Amino acid sequence: xxxxxxxxxxxxxxxxxxxxxxxxxxxxxxxxxxxxxxxxxxxxxxxxxxxxxxxxxxxxxxxxxxxxxxxxxxxxxxxxxxxxxxxxxxxxxxxxxxxxxxxxxxxxxxxxxxxxxxxxxxxxxxxxxxxxxxxxxxxxxxxxxxxxxxxxxxxxxxxxxxxxxxxxxxxxxxxxxxxxxxxxxxxxxxxxxxxxxxxxxxxxxxxxxxxxxxxxxxxxxxxxxxxxxxxxxxxxxxxxxxxxxxxxxxxxxxxxxxxxxxxxxxxxxxxxxxxxxxxxxxxxxxxxxxxxxxxxxxxxxxxxxxxxxxxx
Amino acid sequence: xxxxxxxxxxxxxxxxxxxxxxxxxxxxxxxxxxxxxxxxxxxxxxxxxxxxxxxxxxxxxxxxxxxxxxxxxxxxxxxxxxxxxxxxxxxxxxxxxxxxxxxxxxxxxxxxxxxxxxxxxxxxxxxxxxxxxxxxxxxxxxxxxxxxxxxxxxxxxxxxxxxxxxxxxxxxxxxxxxxxxxxxxxxxxxxxxxxxxxxxxxxxxxxxxxxxxxxxxxxxxxxxxxxxxxxxxxxxxxxxxxxxxxxxxxxxxxxxxxxxxxxxxxxxxxxxxxxxxxxxxxxxxxxxxxxxxxxxxxxxxxxxxxxxxxxxxxxxxxxxxxxxxxxxxxxxxxxxxxxxxxxxxxxxxxxxxxxxxxxxxxxxxxxxxxxxxxxxxxxxxxxxxxxxxxxxxxxxxxxxxxxxxxxxxxxxxxxxxxxxxxxxxxxxxxxxxxxxxxxxxxxxx
Numbered sequence: 033x034x035x036x037x038x039x040x041x042x043x044x045x046x047x048x049x050x051x052x053x054x055x056x057x058x059x060x061x062x063x064x065x066x067x068x069x070x071x072x073x074x075x076x077x078x079x080x081x082x083x084x085x086x087x088x089x090x091x092x093x094x095x096x097x098x099x100x101x102x103x104x105x106x107x108x109x110x111x112x113x114x115x116x117x118x119x120x121x122x123x124x125x126x127x128x129x130x131x132x133x134x135x136x137x138x139x140x141x142x143x144x145x146x147x148x149x150x151x152x153x154x155x156x157x158x159x160x161x162x163x164x165x166x167x168x169x170x171x172x173x174x175x176x177x178x179x180x181x182x183x184x185x186x187x188x189x190x191x192x193x194x195x196x197x198x199x200x201x202x203x204x205x206x207x208x209x210x211x212x213x214x215x216x217x218x219x220x221x222x223x224x225x226x227x228x229x230x231x232x233x234x235x236x237x238x239x240x241x242x243x244x245x246x247x248x249x250x251x252x253x254x255x256x257x258x259x260x261x262x263x264x265x266x267x268x269x270x271x272x273x274x275x276x277x278x279x280x281x282x283x284x285x286x287x288x289x290x291x292x293x294x295x296x297x298x299x300x301x302x303x304x305x306x307x308x309x310x311x312x313x314x315x316x317x318x319x320x321x322x323x324x325x326x327x328x329x330x331x332x333x334x335x336x337x338x339x340x341x342x343x344x
Numbered sequence: 345x346x347x348x349x350x351x352x353x354x355x356x357x358x359x360x361x362x363x364x365x366x367x368x369x370x371x372x373x374x375x376x377x378x379x380x381x382x383x384x385x386x387x388x389x390x391x392x393x394x395x396x397x398x399x400x401x402x403x404x405x406x407x408x409x410x411x412x413x414x415x416x417x418x419x420x421x422x423x424x425x426x427x428x429x430x431x432x433x434x435x436x437x438x439x440x441x442x443x444x445x446x447x448x449x450x451x452x453x454x455x456x457x458x459x460x461x462x463x464x465x466x467x468x469x470x471x472x473x474x475x476x477x478x479x480x481x482x483x484x485x486x487x488x489x490x491x492x493x494x495x496x497x498x499x500x501x502x503x504x505x506x507x508x509x510x511x512x513x514x515x516x517x518x519x520x521x522x523x524x525x526x527x528x529x530x531x532x533x534x535x536x537x538x539x540x541x542x543x544x545x546x547x548x549x550x551x552x553x554x555x556x557x558x559x560x561x562x563x564x565x566x567x568x569x570x571x572x573x574x575x576x577x578x579x580x581x582x583x584x585x586x587x588x589x590x591x592x593x594x595x596x597x598x599x600x601x602x603x604x605x606x607x608x609x610x611x612x613x614x615x616x617x618x619x620x621x622x623x624x625x626x627x628x629x630x631x632x633x634x635x636x637x638x639x640x641x642x643x644x645x646x647x648x649x650x651x652x653x654x655x656x657x658x659x660x661x662x663x664x665x666x667x668x669x670x671x672x673x674x675x676x677x678x679x680x681x682x683x684x685x686x687x688x689x690x691x692x693x694x695x696x697x698x699x700x701x702x703x704x705x706x707x708x709x710x711x712x713x714x715x716x717x718x719x720x721x722x723x724x725x726x727x728x729x730x731x732x733x734x735x736x737x738x739x740x741x742x743x744x745x746x747x748x749x750x751x752x753x754x755x756x757x758x759x760x761x762x763x764x765x766x767x768x769x770x771x772x773x774x775x776x777x778x779x780x781x782x783x784x785x786x787x788x789x
Binding site: 080083084085103106109111112113115116117118119120121122130131133134135175178 | 347350351354358547551552553555556557558559560561562770772
């Protein structure tokens with residue numbers, strides 16, 4: 033598959049900090065891509081450059097193999113920013129129509145699509161309601177619809193599930209999967225690692241304006257694994273010493289083991305197969321993305337964005 | 345469809361298709377009329393009647409002081425400063441014995457302080473009485489005096505303005521009215537629509553609409569769409585008001601009796617045949633007043649005035665609205681920030697109003713001339729001067745200079761504001777000072 037979006041050495045410096053400092057990565061068409069990072073890492077700036085709101089100081093953005101042209105390419109992108117809102121006094125239907133027309137849809141086309149999506153997400157009865165009458169979750173759904181209405185090739189969702197109940201969150205999640213399946217590419221920015229693990233194929237972690245991780249979810253987990261396994265046995269009183277592993281922890285009938293250099297998981301199983309106890313389960317323990325995130329970001333003082341350097 | 349058109353359409357329709365717009369548009373002129381009528385009513389009914397006891401030791405004024413509608417002079421006996429209130433008088437005047445011809449001080453005492461108007465009125469009455477007496481002493485008898493007073497011809501000024509070879513009737517009062525009225529209207533609308541632009545931008549910022557919008561349209565399109573949309577709302581409002589005025593005038597024709605209208609037509613014919621100042625005999629007073637009013641109104645160059653008004657309204661609006669938009673984009677949640685940031689914009693508007701109110705009285709001073717060319721004040725001050733005539737009071741070069749500067753300036757402010765707007769609209773939670781705004785405005789890209 034070809035890359036729909038390619039960033040090469042993108043830089044954006046503000047007076048007081050380097051918001052995006054030499055970041056490059058590419059995103060495959062049809063994939064769901066997770067852009068992760070702590071608050072103030074530069075995610076929003078990066079997304080604003082991809083959506084043409086900001087111009088990069090240097091570096092290049094390629095959309096669909098060609099240099100990104102904000103003026104004309106903007107209709108290929110649907111962006112749902114983290115800071116999002118709607119005109120409070122406007123009716124839901126008119127609001128959706130307005131945003132759709134700004135994305136270049138004709139009135140008839142927009143009407144057709146709005147009706148389709150409103151029906152699909154059970155929002156038909158909202159048409160004449162005003163935005164101020166909607167709950168946060170409801171307006172979130174409306175935002176999502178207006179983002180994808182013009183069938184963008186690239187959909188950028190910044191914290192799309194905040195404020196949604198599990199039911200609606202699932203509904204949106206299903207739609208995201210369906211969109212990716214139909215060839216749209218989704219960039220998904222969040223702090224919620226469990227969602228990333230569930231949804232994303234590919235992730236990039238940025239911190240202090242720099243890319244620190246890039247790869248598939250599986251690949252990154254492999255990269256950070258500590259070669260730990262858990263094994264559940266009918267009886268743990270047998271011989272637990274082997275050159276293949278060390279016992280890290282004993283929990284009732286479960287053992288946490290760490291493989292020593294030069295050995296494989298099969299060596300552990302071999303050891304226990306020769307004992308009299310029965311193996312009930314055997315798993316590799318992979319780190320969660322949450323753990324990886326914390327281990328990578330912790331200690332870099334990323335949590336407090338420095339606006340100003342103090343002299344002395 | 346062009347994005348900016350879609351934005352204009354929304355900004356316009358969301359304000360015009362609104363019950364509040366209809367109400368304010370129709371009610372504002374009615375409230376204004378009601379306000380003026382109310383003020384007139386209050387000032388006519390609010391007069392207090394004064395019954396004044398005059399203690400005149402000379403016995404000179406008795407019978408010579410004329411009463412007015414709200415003043416009644418009486419010359420009672422046995423009334424003094426200690427008991428005039430209990431005898432039913434509101435004030436008491438003590439007139440000392442005449443000694444020679446020196447100016448004498450009369451004393452008026454009352455429980456309530458006397459207003460300036462009333463005091464000068466009483467003074468006039470007393471002086472009239474003295475003057476009458478002196479004229480009589482000089483040999484003019486009472487009958488002669490009365491006949492002179494009733495038959496005297498008072499002057500009525502009619503001013504004619506020379507434009508090249510033609511002489512045209514002009515009316516200073518009308519020019520004053522038009523100049524002040526249109527200057528005032530521009531002043532008010534600048535505030536109303538400027539503030540409307542600012543509130544609209546603040547709404548987009550505080551409700552976090554801006555970023556959603558800016559991923560679909562350029563910030564400049566968003567800002568211009570809003571400014572033009574709201575300007576169109578303003579023009580719509582003016583249009584409705586003009587229609588209402590013509591409606592009132594048309595309706596008022598039905599209340600004027602037919603014969604009066606015929607007389608007015610006669611007068612117009614007579615005027616056309618014999619030139620200005622034709623005799624106005626036989627016509628009734630109402631007809632003459634209507635004729636005079638029509639005649640006065642026709643002295644103004646209405647197409648020029650209306651054309652210039654629309655130009656200066658739009659020019660001034662565009663000049664200031666983009667500044668208001670820039671301020672709106674910088675403000676965070678706190679409306680007090682808006683107050684202090686607005687000050688540098690509202691101050692020139694208020695100063696212009698002050699200069700304008702001087703310029704309508706004297707449209708050719710150096711200050712008025714310069715203020716009508718400088719774009720900060722030209723919309724108001726130039727309107728005040730245009731009413732006095734182009735090219736008589738305002739030479740063509742001044743008008744052209746003023747218009748060109750205004751166009752150039754609003755292009756400049758719009759361009760600078762667009763840069764501030766672009767940065768400000770996406771900036772949350774940070775208080776921004778003027779220094780930083782300046783940096784944004786003059787940044788290269």
